Amino acid sequence: MASRRRMLLKVIILGDSGVGKTSLMNQYVNKKFSNQYKATIGADFLTKEIQVEDRLFTLQMLILPFLQIWDTAGQERFQSLGVAFYRGADCCVLVYDVNVVKSFDNLNNWREEFLIQASPSDPENFPFVVLGNKIDVDGGNSRVVSEKKAKAWCASKGNIPYFETSAKEGINVEAAFECIAKNALKNEPEEEIYLPDTVDMAGSSRLQSSSSGCEC
Amino acid sequence: MDSASDAPIKSLRPADREPNIAAGLQQVSATEARLSSVTLKDSSSRDGEDRVPSNGSLPADFYDAGEEIEAEDEEAPPSVAAAPEGSFEGDIAWRDGQGMDGEAPPSPSSSGYAGERGSSGDSSGIVEESDGSGGVSQVDWDKGKQRLHENMQDDASVSWRKRKKHFIILSHSGKPIYSRYGDEHKLAGFAATLQAIISFVENGRDRLKCVRAGKHQVVFLVKGPIYLVCICCTEEPYESLREQLELLYGQMLLILTKSIDRCFEKNPKFDMTPLLGGTEAVFSSLIHSFGWNPATFLHAYTCLPLAYSTRQAAGAILQDVADSGVLFAILMCKHKVISLVGAQKATLHPDDMLLLANFILSSESFRTSESFSPICLPRYNPMAFLYAYVQYLDVDTYLTLLSTNSDAFYHLKDCRIRIESVLVKSNVLNEVQRSIMEGGMHVEDLPVDSSLRSGSASNHLGMGRSEPVLVPQSGSGGPAGLWHFIYRSINLDQYVSSEFSSPLNNFSQHKRLYRAYQRLYASMHDQQTGPHKTQYKRDEDYVLFCWITQDFELYAAFDPLADKAQAIKTCNRVCQWVRDLENEIFLFGGSPFSW
Ligand SMILES: Nc1nc2c(ncn2[C@@H]2O[C@H](COP(=O)(O)OP(=O)(O)OP(=O)(O)O)[C@@H](O)[C@H]2O)c(=O)[nH]1
Ligand SMILES: [Mg+2]
Numbered sequence: 042m043a044s045r046r047r048m049l050l051k052v053i054i055l056g057d058s059g060v061g062k063t064s065l066m067n068q069y070v071n072k073k074f075s076n077q078y079k080a081t082i083g084a085d086f087l088t089k090e091i092q093v094e095d096r097l098f099t100l101q102m103l104i105l106p107f108l109q110i111w112d113t114a115g116q117e118r119f120q121s122l123g124v125a126f127y128r129g130a131d132c133c134v135l136v137y138d139v140n141v142v143k144s145f146d147n148l149n150n151w152r153e154e155f156l157i158q159a160s161p162s163d164p165e166n167f168p169f170v171v172l173g174n175k176i177d178v179d180g181g182n183s184r185v186v187s188e189k190k191a192k193a194w195c196a197s198k199g200n201i202p203y204f205e206t207s208a209k210e211g212i213n214v215e216a217a218f219e220c221i222a223k224n225a226l227k228n229e230p231e232e233e234i235y236l237p238d239t240v241d242m243a244g245s246s247r248l249q250s251s252s253s254g255c256e257c
Numbered sequence: 258m259d260s261a262s263d264a265p266i267k268s269l270r271p272a273d274r275e276p277n278i279a280a281g282l283q284q285v286s287a288t289e290a291r292l293s294s295v296t297l298k299d300s301s302s303r304d305g306e307d308r309v310p311s312n313g314s315l316p317a318d319f320y321d322a323g324e325e326i327e328a329e330d331e332e333a334p335p336s337v338a339a340a341p342e343g344s345f346e347g348d349i350a351w352r353d354g355q356g357m358d359g360e361a362p363p364s365p366s367s368s369g370y371a372g373e374r375g376s377s378g379d380s381s382g383i384v385e386e387s388d389g390s391g392g393v394s395q396v397d398w399d400k401g402k403q404r405l406h407e408n409m410q411d412d413a414s415v416s417w418r419k420r421k422k423h424f425i426i427l428s429h430s431g432k433p434i435y436s437r438y439g440d441e442h443k444l445a446g447f448a449a450t451l452q453a454i455i456s457f458v459e460n461g462r463d464r465l466k467c468v469r470a471g472k473h474q475v476v477f478l479v480k481g482p483i484y485l486v487c488i489c490c491t492e493e494p495y496e497s498l499r500e501q502l503e504l505l506y507g508q509m510l511l512i513l514t515k516s517i518d519r520c521f522e523k524n525p526k527f528d529m530t531p532l533l534g535g536t537e538a539v540f541s542s543l544i545h546s547f548g549w550n551p552a553t554f555l556h557a558y559t560c561l562p563l564a565y566s567t568r569q570a571a572g573a574i575l576q577d578v579a580d581s582g583v584l585f586a587i588l589m590c591k592h593k594v595i596s597l598v599g600a601q602k603a604t605l606h607p608d609d610m611l612l613l614a615n616f617i618l619s620s621e622s623f624r625t626s627e628s629f630s631p632i633c634l635p636r637y638n639p640m641a642f643l644y645a646y647v648q649y650l651d652v653d654t655y656l657t658l659l660s661t662n663s664d665a666f667y668h669l670k671d672c673r674i675r676i677e678s679v680l681v682k683s684n685v686l687n688e689v690q691r692s693i694m695e696g697g698m699h700v701e702d703l704p705v706d707s708s709l710r711s712g713s714a715s716n717h718l719g720m721g722r723s724e725p726v727l728v729p730q731s732g733s734g735g736p737a738g739l740w741h742f743i744y745r746s747i748n749l750d751q752y753v754s755s756e757f758s759s760p761l762n763n764f765s766q767h768k769r770l771y772r773a774y775q776r777l778y779a780s781m782h783d784q785q786t787g788p789h790k791t792q793y794k795r796d797e798d799y800v801l802f803c804w805i806t807q808d809f810e811l812y813a814a815f816d817p818l819a820d821k822a823q824a825i826k827t828c829n830r831v832c833q834w835v836r837d838l839e840n841e842i843f844l845f846g847g848s849p850f851s852w
Contacts, residue, residue, distance in 0.1 A: 090443075101446065124460075125460065126453060131526055
């Protein structure tokens with residue numbers, strides 16, 4: 042009883058180019074950080090196992106390429122990847138750079154993009170997490186989006202949990218991902234009973250189904 | 258281990274799949290001992306490579322007891338879509354799953370960057386163990402996998418990448434469902450990569466069949482929301498690999514039915530791994546059989562050689578119960594059929610028989626007590642469950658009674674009691690044991706003149722081994738350098754294969770020969786040509802001969818130095834020999850196929 046089965050959570054990470062998505066992942070998964078910037082061209086897939094409240098989770102994290110809506114040349118072929126990538130997502134992480142106002146403004150677009158592509162069954166309650174990254178830059182002096190403003194936006198979207206992070210200094214990164222797992226625990230669906238059909242041969246079976254194919 | 262907390266699931270793993278009404282529930286321990294270590298996957302591009310959505314490169318790490326460990330040095334493993342050369346090669350090795358503990362590959366968390374991976378380990382830990390026996394039981398594979406879980410690595414790990422043949426099942430949202438090697442969860446990133454590749458192509462209204470990357474082939478099979486992928490460097494033909502994926506899918510359906518699709522329709526997040534918990538041995542044993550069981554590519558079954566009257570006796574009592582509302586009654590000895598009977602018009606496909614036998618033989622729990630378990634025969638009806646009553650009558654012989662009725666347990670139990678007592682009385686079970694001891698057809702016994710032989714048939718009839726057995730005496734094969742043959746009767750959907758004899762002495766040689774047959778099979782069935790076809794092929798290992806008519810297919814392997822004219826004559830004699838013995842080596846009448 043101590044060990045319930047592990048849950049695999051598919052986590053999509055979205056945000057403008059350069060806000061630090063890849064850096065956050067590297068910090069989280071590898072505890073590494075690099076100042077060098079290399080744009081993510083394809084998609085990044087990472088896995089990390091964590092334990093939260095005695096439950097083991099595997100986070101399957103996807104950083105999608107910066108593409109679609111605002112991007113132009115050369116990226117078109119990724120566009121159609123959208124739906125498939127988003128399919129079956131358990132959580133979506135939206136990242137912006139607290140020093141770049143545009144990246145914050147775009148959160149709304151990213152969120153909508155996600156909801157369109159993933160079309161979750163209950164969009165109102167789909168779990169998002171917002172990360173305001175790069176709080177370390179210039180000791181916080183170059184910051185243009187206030188915590189208050191960000192929190193207000195999150196509140197307006199159904200109380201999205203909000204974290205201020207620094208991939209560089211490893212601030213709040215763990216906490217943010219732990220929150221994702223906790224969220225998933227909360228929303229864990231009641232497991233359905235799996236009941237396939239039974240072949241209807243003599244008319245005696247309980248679960249007769251239209252699809253039974255016995256030709257008897 | 259799943260437990261009470263999972264109670265609401267009507268879980269179907271064999272462990273709890275044995276309502277086992279009489280004996281009560283018995284928990285088979287699911288292979289769940291898993292580490293909680295931090296792991297990482299195909300991370301990041303920062304260090305270097307530009308990446309296409311393919312960077313979840315081939316992983317590698319499980320000292321499974323399975324075959325196919327590569328013994329050579331690896332290089333940076335190829336990305337799926339890229340095509341580096343020669344990174345995976347080596348001899349086929351059989352490893353018994355011992356002593357892997359000292360070889361823990363580098364911690365995955367220390368080699369997260371793609372750029373570091375190529376150099377993060379060496380291959381010295383993997384020992385090639387070319388065996389003489391090859392006799393590794395299915396239980397061992399199970400253990401092997403379990404052990405894997407214990408010091409399992411992700412796809413970045415060296416030993417994962419060294420595996421010659423991977424099978425991975427994932428969902429259309431990229432969630433791993435099964436992996437032959439390694440821990441499914443730790444392959445999540447890799448699975449996401451595969452999903453990305455598949456989806457990308459599908460979005461272009463196209464279908465991805467196969468990617469070649471150097472020596473590697475990546476073969477894809479998309480079945481609605483289920484994606485199956487084989488990655489290998491075994492040089493098997495695409496068609497064969499695809500059929501293996503079909504069988505793997507069929508095995509999954511056997512456990513869960515195709516109704517699983519509906520779960521994905523309702524909820525793309527659906528995680529079906531809990532439903533498959535505890536069935537890993539079933540899959541690994543099936544995959545293992547791709548290397549030794551010709552039924553996997555011939556789509557035919559094989560019988561245990563028995564005197565005609567013995568088989569008749571078994572068939573009669575099975576027919577008796579079939580008339581009382583049993584859909585199929587199947588008496589088997591390991592992978593070989595003793596007799597089988599179907600209710601009127603119900604036909605059993607050889608692939609279903611293969612999958613069912615594999616399921617039963619690889620689930621330890623069936624051995625210990627009578628069981629009653631829902632199963633699906635995908636070729637019969639992929640959507641629905643049947644109920645299988647299974648009972649071993651002796652160590653190797655087991656009776657399977659299939660019913661459509663979930664309440665049939667007591668009826669089937671009664672049937673089994675009747676059948677068992679008749680089988681004992683009529684000495685069938687003893688005859689079965691004797692047949693096992695004697696083996697099947699030995700090429701050394703090929704009669705010079707078939708007329709001499711007819712009549713004394715019951716001596717050495719047979720078929721291929723169901724598992725690696727001791728090699729018979731020495732000598733080097735039969736007349737004209739004949740080493741081995743398989744004869745498949747098209748009308749009967751049955752085949753018979755000769756016992757292995759020197760110089761085909763060990764499992765890897767057997768496997769190599771099967772692979773050669775398999776290639777032959779693929780090439781013969783490739784193009785549609787006339788009803789009579791032959792192929793004669795000589796390479797450094799064998800002379801291979803294939804002859805296909807409307808009635809049968811013959812596959813024969815000779816010494817590479819064999820004389821062609823002699824070989825052809827010998828093939829004719831083999832066919833005659835098989836026909837002379839057909840009453841003992843094939844099942845007639847009782848088989849639904851014969852109508
Ligand atoms: N000071 C500081 N720099 C950061 C932080 N996070 C990321 N950076 C830097 O910001 C730049 C971009 O970071 P990336 O992680 O590549 O951004 P991204 O969101 O993955 O960008 P794309 O791949 O183009 O979508 C890099 O030079 C990082 O070193 C942070 O928390 N603090
Ligand atoms: Mg990036």
